[in-house]
Amino acid sequence: MKARGDGQERPDLAFLLPSLMGGGAERVVMDLAREAARRGHTVDMIVLNREGAVLDEVGGGVRLVELKRKRAAVALPALVAYLRRYRPRVLLTTLEHTNVLAVVAGRLVRSVRVVVREANTVSEDTKGPKGRAVRELMRLTYRWAHAVIAVSRGVAASLEGELGLSPGSVTVIANPVVTPRVMDGAREPLDHPWFALGQPPVVLGVGRLSEQKGFDTLLRAFASVHAATPCRLVILGEGPERDALGELARTLGVEGDFALPGFVANPFSYMARCGVFVLSSRWEGLPNVLIQAMAVGAKVVATDCRSGPAEVTEGGALAPLVPVDDEVALADAITTTLRGAVQALPEDWADRYEVTAITTRYLEVLLGDARAPGGTQ
Known part of the structure; x- marks a missing residue:
């Protein structure tokens, strides 16, 4: 495993979350990060703020980076500064607000490959006036991602149908939840x-x-x-x-x-x-x-x-x-x-949901030379 320091070492992978609360998305991303680090990749876990039930589980070669922002809406300058300083090869993000944040930051820092992970059907997860505004931002920005990953065929169909992504453009990878x-x-x-x-x-x-x-x-x-x-x-x-x-x-x-x-x-x-x-x-x-x-x-x-x-x-x-x-x-x-x-x-x-097999599939999309469909259009 590559040694980690607090200097300006370039990470192979950076994962972005709002926090480390004990929800399903946080658990999935943490398991992916730890397994990638176990395989020798340098990994940063970026959070808007340093809190949550799984905070104590950060380790095993994963470096925690706090942007010190309460909301994704005000975190763009801090994320851009991180990306320019550390220049991770790829940034994986999940949850709608941070997905939009990451894709916009990626447009400003062109050296970083941005991959978006979506875990819910769009229509159900973006209800109400605020939800509709988020959905419109998703529609405008997701097409800029280098790849879009959905956790199921149903979510992929939702992304393509409701955000206007090209048919067949979303990569389906199940969650690595059998660990x-x-x-x-x-x-x-x-x-x-x-x-x-x-x-x-x-x-x-x-x-x-x-x-x-x-x-x-x-x-x-x-x-x-x-x-x-x-x-x-x-x-x-x-x-x-x-x-x-x-x-x-x-x-x-x-x-x-x-x-x-x-x-x-x-x-x-x-x-x-x-x-x-x-x-x-x-x-x-x-x-x-x-x-x-x-x-x-x-x-x-x-x-x-x-x-x-x-x-x-x-x-x-x-x-x-x-x-x-x-x-x-x-x-x-x-x-x-x-x-x-x-x-x-x-x-x-x-085996369809086992962490080592799913991590391999993620790494193929995150670090592979062939860009998954649904990238910059």
């Missing part, structure tokens, strides 16, 4: 009384407590299942819907068998021991937690939302898919799955 951290975490002991032997099965959800994740529908479906079958519901995560979910549980009369433990660093031990894992989302790009739950051997149920669950479950062949916001269908699928056996996965299924 040693996931598989080792699944084997760690879980000190929670609801998961002890002899306890009723636990229905598990994992994600940000937000409208997108559909946990209100999951809670209503759980109440129906709970009325006929002893079971409990645990949802791991934090977010703006916490109070509303607690109130809904009280209204439904299931508050005694419902828990919101908050953010948990190792959700995989919960996944490995739950009765059924449920993805109740209204939209996704590629649902990392669904992939991880399946990888550690959980029985799963998912909504057939845009986009990802159908791709992950091979059109429902590997797990039940139900319509979005259909609490009756979701309750029926949960009941049936609780009583059934774990669906066997194809032998190569986990």
